[in-house]
Amino acid sequence: MQRTRGTYALILTLTVGLLAFSFITSAGDLGSFGTTLLSGLFLGALYFLVASGLSIIFGLMDILNFAQGAYFMVGAYVTYSLFHLEAFQGIDVNLRFPLGVVVGTIIGGVLGVVLERGLLRPLYARPIFQLVLTFGVAIVFGEGLKAIWGTEGYSWSTVTSFGIHQSQFEIFGRQFGAYRLFVVAVGVVLIVLIGLLLQRTRIGIIIRAGVEDSEMVEALGINVRAVFTMVFTLGCAVAAFGGAIAAPFLGANLGMGNAFLLPGIAVVVLGGLGSYMGTAVGSFMVGLAVAVVARFASEFLNQTVWASITPMLLLILILLLRPSGLFGKESR
């Protein structure tokens, strides 16, 4: 109980510290402060979409899936293509984006099944081989995307479904893109939905039990391998969904996989391996930290590298204070 209180105190201290730092360095400009805050929440939602799959897969299966960022890219490329390719222009513009998200998510899920059943399953007794394999799969996916779409990145056109991409709203005299708010809302909805799945359903109970002791779950009459496949598919589909949702804002490019994988890994570790709560909280903490540092570094230091290393710096800081992460088990 005392440890939990200490964890919440640490989260509160770091969050308030980041917000205060952002406010002070904005010289009281609420518009600038608000932009940073919204950027942090936006990044946090996207980090969650990559990290939630990583976290659940690692918690249950002890596999660190280095291909998770590649699934994020697949979602983005598929959604981009379905929206922009000539062949799909006959489809109503308000349907093309949701359709792209659905197809991108399904393709991510199918590729997840292929990876788990075809490649990872024979290697369950060899964790190091699995690690290397997922790393290799990430490279193969990247090369595959390069072969299909080329090396140039794609920016989303100005045409969007329901006009949401161009919509703006104003707070403190600054214009904010409504799409960022939409992504934050989607992230929050998914946090709640996955949380409900884990807490309120039988499959959620099985997953949480499997995180503790998958052999015992099997001994109770549950086909753990089938659960592994389901969880791996879900994790990959959520990452592809993240890429699909991010595409109108970030476009589609070959760097986006790693750009979200590394913060995703930092989130999973600093949140506490296998802890869903830790992943949800950690995503927004890392998102906020990156946004605050990015703005400060670009305004005052005239360089952006600090934003890239912020997730790892935050990870180091939290592990120094909490060696098993925010919500991790001491013994893990």
Added chain:
Amino acid sequence: MADAYNVLEVRGIHTFIGQFHILEGVTVVVPRGSITVLLGRNGAGKTTTLKSIMGLTPPSQGSITLEGQSLVGRRAFTIAQMGVGYVPEHRAIFRDLTVRENLVIAQRKGDDLERRADFIFELFPDLKRFYSLPGGNLSGGQQQMLAVARALVPENRLLLIDEPSEGLAPVIIEHLIEAIRKLAAQTTVLLVEQNFRVASILADRYVIIDDGRSVVSGQMQDLIHDEALVQRYLGVA
């Protein structure tokens, strides 16, 4: 040829864990409705025998049949679905799950817990009181009761219980003895027990395992009066 009188027949199994040859010929026969106990010193192979039956450390030789159906080559979840309940040593409850969730996860049909709740809570009333608490918050004795209760949720033909009295206070052990006696009226039990007093109170039959081999078996009453045998294999005066 399987005997219809026996629920479980384990014949001459050999089991390796990695490169170590742990079981080198274990034979155990468990008659229907009995409590059979596996006895032996630490490291003799008792727990591995239970795990081999359960499919968690599959044997490389020998046969295991449950009411005539072979268990060899089947995965643990299939063996459990065939009606084998398993209570491992060190309890292995899910500490982050509530008592209710620990019981719900053991259901094989949607209404298993509902049908068996009265029987389970009559055996272990504490579990009803702590229904919404995480398993990790229970005392050692309550966790052991939860581990046994979990195996009672579905109607099993055979219960494998590994060291139920390990690390428990005497008063809790008495409660567990009473509970295992009551549940044995409904199902067949194969027990591993280091505490010879507990084993002698509970069991009808025994099998002694020594250095990976089953060496003697018979009626528990006969063993209680054979001090030389007890001293030789169990080191109990």
